[in-house]
Amino acid sequence: MKKEKEGSFTERIWSFFASVKLSVVLLIVLAATSIIGTVIPQNADPAGYFQSYGEVFCKIFKFLGLFDMYHSWWFLFILMMLTINLLVCSFKRLPTVWKIVSVKNPKFNKKRFNNIKRKDSFIIPSSPEKLKSVYESYIIKKLRYCHSEETDAGFVLYAERGRWTRMGVYIVHLSIIILFIGAIVGSLFGYNGWVNIPEGVTVDHIRLRGNSTLRQLDFALRCNDFQATFYDSGMPKEYKSSLTIIENGQEVLTRSVIVNDPLRYKGVSFYQSNYGILPPHRVTLKLMDYKTGKSESIEAPFHKKVNLPDNQGYFKVVRFVSDFMNAGPSFQIQLLDNGKSPVLLRLFKNYPSLDRMRKGRYLFSVESYPEVYYTGLQVTCDPGVWVVYSGCILLIIGITITFFMSHNRLFMEVVRDEEGSRVTIAGTANKNRLAFEEKVKKITEGLQLLS
Amino acid sequence: MNSSFLLSIITFIYGASSFLYITTWIFKKPIIGKLATIVTYLGFLGHTVGIILRWVESYQMGAGHAPLSNMYESLVFFSWSIILLYLLIEYKYKNKSIGGFAAPLAFFALAYASLSPHIEDRIAPLIPALKSNWLIAHVVTCFIGYAAFAVSFGVAIMYIMKAGDAQGKSRLLSQFPSVKILDRLIYQTITLGFLFLTMGIITGAVWANSAWGSYWSWDPKETWSLITWFVYAILIHSRMVRGWRGKRIAFLSIIGFIAVMFTYFGVNYILSGLHSYAQ
Numbered sequence: 239m240k241k242e243k244e245g246s247f248t249e250r251i252w253s254f255f256a257s258v259k260l261s262v263v264l265l266i267v268l269a270a271t272s273i274i275g276t277v278i279p280q281n282a283d284p285a286g287y288f289q290s291y292g293e294v295f296c297k298i299f300k301f302l303g304l305f306d307m308y309h310s311w312w313f314l315f316i317l318m319m320l321t322i323n324l325l326v327c328s329f330k331r332l333p334t335v336w337k338i339v340s341v342k343n344p345k346f347n348k349k350r351f352n353n354i355k356r357k358d359s360f361i362i363p364s365s366p367e368k369l370k371s372v373y374e375s376y377i378i379k380k381l382r383y384c385h386s387e388e389t390d391a392g393f394v395l396y397a398e399r400g401r402w403t404r405m406g407v408y409i410v411h412l413s414i415i416i417l418f419i420g421a422i423v424g425s426l427f428g429y430n431g432w433v434n435i436p437e438g439v440t441v442d443h444i445r446l447r448g449n450s451t452l453r454q455l456d457f458a459l460r461c462n463d464f465q466a467t468f469y470d471s472g473m474p475k476e477y478k479s480s481l482t483i484i485e486n487g488q489e490v491l492t493r494s495v496i497v498n499d500p501l502r503y504k505g506v507s508f509y510q511s512n513y514g515i516l517p518p519h520r521v522t523l524k525l526m527d528y529k530t531g532k533s534e535s536i537e538a539p540f541h542k543k544v545n546l547p548d549n550q551g552y553f554k555v556v557r558f559v560s561d562f563m564n565a566g567p568s569f570q571i572q573l574l575d576n577g578k579s580p581v582l583l584r585l586f587k588n589y590p591s592l593d594r595m596r597k598g599r600y601l602f603s604v605e606s607y608p609e610v611y612y613t614g615l616q617v618t619c620d621p622g623v624w625v626v627y628s629g630c631i632l633l634i635i636g637i638t639i640t641f642f643m644s645h646n647r648l649f650m651e652v653v654r655d656e657e658g659s660r661v662t663i664a665g666t667a668n669k670n671r672l673a674f675e676e677k678v679k680k681i682t683e684g685l686q687l688l689s
Numbered sequence: 690m691n692s693s694f695l696l697s698i699i700t701f702i703y704g705a706s707s708f709l710y711i712t713t714w715i716f717k718k719p720i721i722g723k724l725a726t727i728v729t730y731l732g733f734l735g736h737t738v739g740i741i742l743r744w745v746e747s748y749q750m751g752a753g754h755a756p757l758s759n760m761y762e763s764l765v766f767f768s769w770s771i772i773l774l775y776l777l778i779e780y781k782y783k784n785k786s787i788g789g790f791a792a793p794l795a796f797f798a799l800a801y802a803s804l805s806p807h808i809e810d811r812i813a814p815l816i817p818a819l820k821s822n823w824l825i826a827h828v829v830t831c832f833i834g835y836a837a838f839a840v841s842f843g844v845a846i847m848y849i850m851k852a853g854d855a856q857g858k859s860r861l862l863s864q865f866p867s868v869k870i871l872d873r874l875i876y877q878t879i880t881l882g883f884l885f886l887t888m889g890i891i892t893g894a895v896w897a898n899s900a901w902g903s904y905w906s907w908d909p910k911e912t913w914s915l916i917t918w919f920v921y922a923i924l925i926h927s928r929m930v931r932g933w934r935g936k937r938i939a940f941l942s943i944i945g946f947i948a949v950m951f952t953y954f955g956v957n958y959i960l961s962g963l964h965s966y967a968q
């Protein structure tokens with residue numbers, strides 16, 4: 239006892255990190271501090287912080303890293319302590335548990351048998367020699383492992399099931415470490431960015447989130463087509479891009495990508511995240527001549543002089559606004575009629591006769607213009623994600639074993655008696671004791687019916 | 690009859706079974722207890738029909754999806770899971786006093802879903818982000834977990850009441866199962882809830898990863914579900930390693946359920962999150 243207390247410095251550190259007291263404290267600290275980040279918005283606009291908290295608090299919060307607290311040094315420090323805690327505790331306990339679990343051919347243990355308080359017993363008119371093989375084959379069906387030995391007075395039998403389930407907790411703890419490893423791998427070797435690709439265009443780089451720098455991809459990506467569909471209510475129904483991967487000039491893969499169904503290629507995933515319409519570079523206008531009553535369609539590229547039909551002047555398309563004052567798409571046009579001062583027209587796609595008010599020689603209206611969609615893709619590369627998923631699966635398996643499976647043992651002693659044999663049975667389980675006691679009761683009843 | 694109407698009738702049936710369970714507990718009338726069980730089974734049957742009907746209706750509207758996509762539907766499923774779990778416990782432990790503490794929780798959940806003006810009960814088509822089988826797995830596992838924690842909370846309250854009467858003087862409390870059984874029941878429901886909460890958090894992470902390319906982004910809903918997970922992990926360690934039993938575990942179970950409720954409602958109504966359920 240004294241020795242343990244005075245142990246060397248490293249020993250004391252070791253037992254500090256092995257204690258479950260530390261894990262409970264760390265879990266409480268994690269739970270309590272995690273609340274902060276749900277109350278203070280994370281990674282928001284600095285001006286917004288200034289407005290909400292004022293200068294002084296802003297400075298204090300910034301110093302404590304509360305604006306990105308889940309990545310702050312102190313939060314990561316707690317997570318690291320938790321990991322060390324788990325590792326040390328496992329290292330300390332595993333050898334002992336392994337010794338228990340890896341026992342080969344365990345046998346009837348008289349002392350253990352005597353220690354069990356609750357025992358069932360009955361007398362059966364049959365000799366131990368006869369019973370031995372019958373009972374053995376009955377019990378092996380119920381518990382998987384069975385070992386019996388003859389004694390002077392008859393025989394003893396030991397059966398068990400689920401010895402390995404004692405490892406459940408360690409599977410849980412190991413899986414949490416695997417989760418952390420996966421998360422670290424992801425943050426060290428992965429990246430996260432986005433790219434907007436107009437229909438028909440091929441790109442081979444993306445922009446990284448955070449600092450917006452460009453990052454080259456190992457292949458190129460083309461957007462063939464983008465479609466947005468809507469419900470009658472106007473709510474979005476589906477966003478769908480058709481994408482083609484091009485490597486060394488060869489098309490290697492073409493696939494549709496919708497929300498919740500990303501395209502994955504060589505460790506990089508492309509998620510449908512948003513979309514938009516590119517501003518047009520040309521527009522087809524309709525000019526109606528008031529004098530002759532005839533109409534004519536003219537295709538006009540942006541920023542180029544286009545002659546009027548009667549050669550009396552020219553016009554130039556100068557600007558496109560996708561939604562001008564809630565009246566929909568509009569084009570701005572400079573008109574220079576010979577001998578008149580230049581005028582600026584604003585033509586609305588949705589109101590073709592609005593230009594009538596100007597009372598000019600021609601009535602200008604927008605006939606059509608090309609609508610080119612671009613698809614907005616989120617791009618991630620996370621080599622740790624499969625590590626994380628393995629950890630998750632292991633965690634679920636481990637918790638199921640820990641809580642819902644147990645190591646059940648059954649002891650039986652059969653002693654010769656005047657009327658035949660006296661059978662005494664006792665069972666123990668490391669968890670869920672009552673359920674196993676029920677089972678032992680059933681087994682006892684079953685054995686009484688055999689002979 | 691449409692599903693919303695049927696489910697609002699079920700609300701009243703659960704109100705009645707809560708009343709009957711409490712009555713049989715207080716007045717010790719076994720016949721009322723029998724009636725309570727029958728009414729609850731009928732309510733549960735109607736509840737199940739209501740959920741299936743809602744599923745069928747959504748297909749008839751051309752917006753077909755499992756009825757697990759918004760606050761209303763999640764509350765309906767939450768309430769359904771509580772009753773299911775309670776009926777299993779009643780069958781196994783043959784004690785109806787627990788019904789007085791479990792059935793009201795299901796009643797409140799369904800009443801809030803059916804009657805609150807804040808909760809939209811119309812069937813809406815799904816926006817693209819919600820079209821995912823992982824979302825269904827996420828909602829099912831989370832709410833079975835929450836239901837187990839709710840039952841554990843009810844039993845924890847019974848434990849605290851019973852433990853306050855150590856001499857066993859109270860006629861009312863003598864109807865409760867023994868403190869030993871209550872203690873075990875608190876823990877058993879928590880282990881079940883913990884398994885399902887873990888699966889719920891994981892399926893949610895997989896869903897987030899398939900929709901946005903990030904399995905964990907520390908948004909308030911995610912963070913609060915993790916806080917809840919921590920609270921129950923603390924409880925499990927206190928019990929398994931430090932040997933805590935009884936009142937302490939009952940109090941931790943109550944704290945855990947408060948965390949569940951905050952994750953469920955507080956994040957939506959008090960903190961504004963990115964989560965799809967937030968209005």
Ligand code: HEM
Pocket residue numbers: 256257258261320321323324327328331407410411414636637640922925926929930
């Ligand atoms: C979140 C991080 C966790 C930490 C830091 C942690 C830490 C620890 C420590 C230090 C011990 C004592 C060492 C030992 O007895 O082997 C322990 C025991 C235990 N832990 Fe955890 N644990 C964590 C998560 C979990 C989870 C999720 C479960 C759920 C099943 C769990 C279940 C247990 C059990 C059942 C024991 C008792 C082992 C025994 O009786 O021998 N732990 N934990």
